[in-house]
Amino acid sequence: MTQDLEKQPESSTEDTPPAYSIFTTWQKRFIVLAAASTALFSPMTAQIYFPALPAIAKDLDVTISQVNLSVTTYMIFQGVTPMFIGSLADSGGRRPAYVVCFTLYIAANIGLALTPSYGALLGLRCLQSAGSASTVTLCYAVVADVITSAERGQYIGLTAVPVVLGPALGPVIGGLLAQYLGWRSIFWFLTIFAGVAIVLVVIFYPETCRRIVGDGSIPPPPAYRSLWQILKSRRTRLSAAKSDLSRQASHGSKKEKTFKFKAPNVLESVLMLFEKETGLLLGFSSLCFAGFYCIATAMPTLFSRIYGFNEIQNGLMFLPIAAGSVIASFIVGAFTNRNFERHCIKLGIPYEKSRQPDLSGFPIERARLEIGFPLMLMSIVMLIGWGWAVDAKTHVAVPCVLSGLMGVGIVGFNNTTSSLLIDIHPGKPGTASAANNLTRCLVGAGASAAIVPMVDALGAGWAFTLVAGILLLGCPAMILLMARGIKWREELRIKKEKKRKAKEGQE
Incomplete structure (x- = not known):
């Protein structure tokens, strides 16, 4: 009996599926935090030159309306560009995509700093957006590379912080x-900021794309290696040669994977919007973020009118939302992971954070939205309260508290939907995140353009009540998603399998 007990661990180890990633917990934290730091560029660049619009208009001898056009073109490119970069990242790797993004971004910023005319400003802002916009998409793709569904909720939370800190x-x-x-x-x-970032990426950041490195144990092609990996590899080879252990060192190690570059398909992100589950999820998620854009756009105008704030004071009013987003990143992520574990236990599925379970029959929609949906309902209430608090000219502390709670709700809901989007598109996280970015930017651009005229026509109270009412009308979509999600995923899987077999038959 003692011998049988001693044999059990060995047999269980053999039956245990391999870990999802070979990276340690601290390595995964470094990778995700680094990706989240680069994601700061997109939202921050969109907002950072708002206080300088009058000075730019005066210096270039154009009107404020003409300079504002550069904001619109920036948002359009912010929505469209990730379709190209996201698909490139899924087919050709994360590191090349990062290098392309930062090269475009740095070149655009140098040009903008030296621009002599309005036309150059307009064109270079488009190039600047093309470089910065995809950093958020790449961030979500990196999380999908190294983090399992079991712990993805908490790590996704970290990536949401830059999205709100940027505008703040x-x-x-x-x-x-x-x-x-x-x-x-x-x-x-x-x-300078981007220059430091790209140097750190080139020196330290590893390639994580699973198509290239698998779980991280497959050595990437030389062009995909960081400078640190190249130096480490050279030291290992020299050490092995000196000790005459080259044969032993190579024994059992995985060979470098033969990697064939696949041309990116930029239409994949658009096609995802026509899938039942993805379309509903992204449609409602974009409406949710439109509520945030409405607050962000109207706040400076309203606070200047009512409280007499200047540009710097208006900027400080974004800090409560940022604080709420930080709280949501840690608390909501932990609750999301716990709810995932609860569903695993309920269904008798082994729960291990380091191993990716089969989600084909798993109610992942419920596991995510049971946490996120109540937060969205809270945000709707806070949105109405914020509008009427500003309309009534209450003490500035009241809208600050309400905006902080709204940050918890909107960012918490965003974290759960972003996790769910990656869960239902595990093989193409970059493409899926690009589709998410496209809908948010386009709907957000419309909301940003409409909210100030709405406030002028209806007043802040009724304008934000109308926005909240639109969000409330979209809530049944999330209930439908929780009820039908598994069925829709299976139908889509069967459809794609038939398409794949038909394509193989033609070849």
Whole structure:
């Protein structure tokens, strides 16, 4: 009996599926935090030069409306560009996509700092958006590479912090730079910031794309290796040669994977929107984020009118939302992971954080939205309260508290839907995130353009009540998603399998 007990661990080990990733917990934290840090560029760049718009218009001898056009073109490219970069990242790797993004971004910022005309400003802002917009998409793709569904909720939470910190910090930094060093210093600041980021990516950041490195144990092709990996590999080979252990060192190690570059398909992100589950999820998620864009756009105008705030004070009013997003990132992520574990136990599925379970028959929609949906309902209530608090000209502390709670709700809901989107598209996280970005930017651009005229026509109270009412009308979509999600995923899987077999038959 003792011998049988001693044999049990060995047999169970043999039956245990391999770990999802070979990276340690601290390595995964470093990878995700680094990706989240790069994701700061997109939202911050969109907001950082708002305080300098009057100075830019005066210096280039154009109207404020003409300069505002650069904001619109930035948002359009912010929505469209990730379709190209996201598909490139899924087919050709994360590191090349990062290098392309930061090269475009740095070149655009240098040009903007030296721009002599309005036409150059408009074109270079488009190039700047093309470089920065995809950093958020790449961040979600990296999380999908190294983090399992069991612990993805908490890690996704970390990636949401830059999305809200960017709009909060951008106007403050931009206002200070424009006031003391001139508006061109904003773009020199972004150039230096991006230069530091790309140097760190080139030196330290590993390739994580599972198509290239699998669980991380497959050595990437030389062009995909970080400088640190190259130096480490050389030291290992030299050490093995000196000790005459090259044969033993190579024994049992995985060979470098033969990697064939696949041309990116930029239409995949658009086609995802026509899938039942993805379309409903992204449609409602974009409406949710439109509520955030409405607050972000209307807040400076309303606070200037009612409380007499200047640009820097208006920028500081974004900090409560940022604080709410940080709280949501840690608390909501933990609850999401716990709910995933609860469903695993309920269905008798082995729960291990380091191993990816089969989600084909798993109610992943319920596991995510049972946490996220109540937060969305809370955000709707806070949105109405914020509008009427500003309309009634209450003490500024009241809208600050309400916006902080709204940050918890909107960012918490965003975290759960982003996790769910990656869960239902495990092989193409970059493409799926690009589809998410496309819908948010387009709907957000419309909301940003409409909210101030709505406030002028209806007043802040009724305008934000109308926005909340639109969100409330979309809530049944999430209930339907929780009820039909498994069925729709299976139907889509069968459809794709038939299409794949038909294609193989033609070849």
